[in-house]
Amino acid sequence: MSVKICIIGAAGRMGKNIAAAVFNNDNAEAAGAVDRKGSDALGQNLYEMAGCGKGGPVITDDILKGAESADVIIDFTGAEPTYNNLPMYEKAGKPLVIGSTGFSAEQKKAIEKLSEKIPVILAPNMSLGVNVALELIEEAAGLLKGYDIELVETHHNKKKDAPSGTAMAMAEAAAKGAGLNLEENAVYARHGIIGERKPNEIGIQTLRGGDVAGDHTVFFFGNGERIEITHRAHSRQTFAQGAVTAAIWLAGKPKGLYNMKDVLGLKK
Numbered sequence: 001m002s003v004k005i006c007i008i009g010a011a012g013r014m015g016k017n018i019a020a021a022v023f024n025n026d027n028a029e030a031a032g033a034v035d036r037k038g039s040d041a042l043g044q045n046l047y048e049m050a051g052c053g054k055g056g057p058v059i060t061d062d063i064l065k066g067a068e069s070a071d072v073i074i075d076f077t078g079a080e081p082t083y084n085n086l087p088m089y090e091k092a093g094k095p096l097v098i099g100s101t102g103f104s105a106e107q108k109k110a111i112e113k114l115s116e117k118i119p120v121i122l123a124p125n126m127s128l129g130v131n132v133a134l135e136l137i138e139e140a141a142g143l144l145k146g147y148d149i150e151l152v153e154t155h156h157n158k159k160k161d162a163p164s165g166t167a168m169a170m171a172e173a174a175a176k177g178a179g180l181n182l183e184e185n186a187v188y189a190r191h192g193i194i195g196e197r198k199p200n201e202i203g204i205q206t207l208r209g210g211d212v213a214g215d216h217t218v219f220f221f222g223n224g225e226r227i228e229i230t231h232r233a234h235s236r237q238t239f240a241q242g243a244v245t246a247a248i249w250l251a252g253k254p255k256g257l258y259n260m261k262d263v264l265g266l267k268k
Contacts, residue, residue, distance in 0.1 A: 002028055006032030007022070009078075010041060010050075011059065013236060014240065019047060021237065023047055028248060034059065043058060063088040073092065074096075076239075083111075099123065102161030121250055121258045121259060121262075126260060127231075129231050133231045134170060151216070151219070153166065153204075153214075163204050166216055175202055186202050214232070215233070
């Protein structure tokens with residue numbers, strides 16, 4: 001039996017990729033599609049708008065209407081739109097997959113509070129590869145005591161938050177493995193006469209340009225050697241397919257806050 005999915009932000013880059021992922025997944029179907037008020041996509045059929053097939057639900061600007069017959073909602077719209085939509089998701093009462101990044105501490109608390117009423121997946125990255133990389137980074141940081149840790153992330157020129165949610169997840173994994181507090185040791189920029197690098201610094205640098213779907217590299221610098229753990233996303237379909245996998249997994253789960261490690265069975 002197919003899991004019925006409502007896609008929020010259907011006309012966006014990720015929305016179209018999720019529509020295609022649903023269309024090509026035998027275990028999922030689109031039951032609703034929502035886009036912002038005034039969008040040119042309103043009134044169009046989802047699959048036709050996304051260029052992946054014929055038909056699909058008609059795109060609306062009403063979340064409750066779009067989610068009415070859905071089993072799960074997927075939202076990749078961005079931190080502010082997602083946060084603003086939370087009261088509507090509570091009213092809808094449907095399981096929710098959140099792929100947006102860049103949430104403030106206050107916004108994350110609001111999502112945690114929502115998860116006390118409905119099942120919610122909150123994940124900075126939906127890909128299997130990234131989540132395996134997080135495990136490797138944490139383990140490497142624990143084994144490479146005393147090595148300098150640096151991280152560089154690159155995304156397309158339309159991305160609004162920096163560093164990326166994935167970069168921060170990788171930095172947190174490295175800090176956990178190394179036994180460090182990321183908030184105390186993170187360095188986000190270097191300029192001018194800054195003195196020698198402190199032993200516990202975790203450098204996090206951001207590049208933006210072109211149409212890069214997402215490149216992340218964590219460097220472990222030792223004396224006479226370095227180790228690099230890199231993940232490169234060649235297409236947004238990686239994230240879209242992960243979101244659909246997450247939605248299928250979440251259907252029928254009890255209320256609570258989950259992540260992709262739960263979905264992929266990577267919990268230790």
